[in-house]
Amino acid sequence: AQSVTQLDSQVPVFEEAPVELRCNYSSSVSVYLFWYVQYPNQGLQLLLKYLSGSTLVKGINGFEAEFNKSQTSFHLRKPSVHISDTAEYFCAVSKTGGFKTIFGAGTRLFVKA
Amino acid sequence: SQTIHQWPATLVQPVGSPLSLECTVEGTSNPNLYWYRQAAGRGLQLLFYSVGIGQISSEVPQNLSASRPQDRQFILSSKKLLLSDSGFYLCAWSEGLGTGEEKLFFGSGTQLSVL
Numbered sequence: 001a002q003s004v005t006q007l008d009s010q011v012p013v014f015e016e017a018p019v020e021l022r023c024n025y026s027s028s029v030s031v032y033l034f035w036y037v038q039y040p041n042q043g044l045q046l047l048l049k050y051l052s053g054s055t056l057v058k059g060i061n062g063f064e065a066e067f068n069k070s071q072t073s074f075h076l077r078k079p080s081v082h083i084s085d086t087a088e089y090f091c092a093v094s095k096t097g098g099f100k101t102i103f104g105a106g107t108r109l110f111v112k113a
Numbered sequence: 114s115q116t117i118h119q120w121p122a123t124l125v126q127p128v129g130s131p132l133s134l135e136c137t138v139e140g141t142s143n144p145n146l147y148w149y150r151q152a153a154g155r156g157l158q159l160l161f162y163s164v165g166i167g168q169i170s171s172e173v174p175q176n177l178s179a180s181r182p183q184d185r186q187f188i189l190s191s192k193k194l195l196l197s198d199s200g201f202y203l204c205a206w207s208e209g210l211g212t213g214e215e216k217l218f219f220g221s222g223t224q225l226s227v228l
Contacts (some may be wrong), residue, residue, distance in 0.1 A: 020218055032213050043219030051214050094213040105156035
């Protein structure tokens with residue numbers, strides 16, 4: 001079975017500072033990796049995904065993530081955050097050849113002025 | 114374009130009452146459909162998914178059930194709600210044959226409070 005661990009439940013950061021949201025996964029089979037964002041009182045939307053190829057994946061809103069197979073990590077980064085990036089971020093994994101996507105517990109990003 | 118509708122947005126129900134949450138998808142056919150529950154500090158928990166009419170896979174044994182009476186309709190039900198059923202319920206859909214690459218599209222959620 002697959003599992004996802006998001007190492008930080010909350011990350012406060014000042015506007016225009018860089019941020020990294022950490023994600024580790026566990027799986028005995030090949031997986032695909034995703035980051036989703038949830039703004040208050042809304043559903044989730046996809047930020048980016050890693051399927052194969054280059055380990056650095058770029059997504060929407062200036063976010064990027066790096067897949068590290070040896071460390072089983074898929075950390076999300078942004079070089080300079082905005083107030084509007086305040087949201088909850090979810091790392092997710094799905095195994096190749098399956099319908100299920102498993103989510104982590106989420107990391108709440110607070111961007112302060 | 115595809116859209117997903119989920120209602121109601123907010124629901125307050127007494128313990129022991131029944132539940133019916135409905136989700137419909139427009140603009141696509143034969144979608145994969147999902148119900149997730151989001152509880153504080155626990156992320157999203159996959160409850161049910163369906164790859165076709167009448168086909169339901171249950172992920173977590175619990176007080177809830179799901180049905181898919183039509184291609185683009187997914188219903189979450191309970192005969193008797195428990196306090197522990199409180200949470201934010203999200204419906205989602207995806208296209209594809211289950212390669213694992215599929216992107217999920219989420220509805221806006223239902224906040225259920227069982228009192």
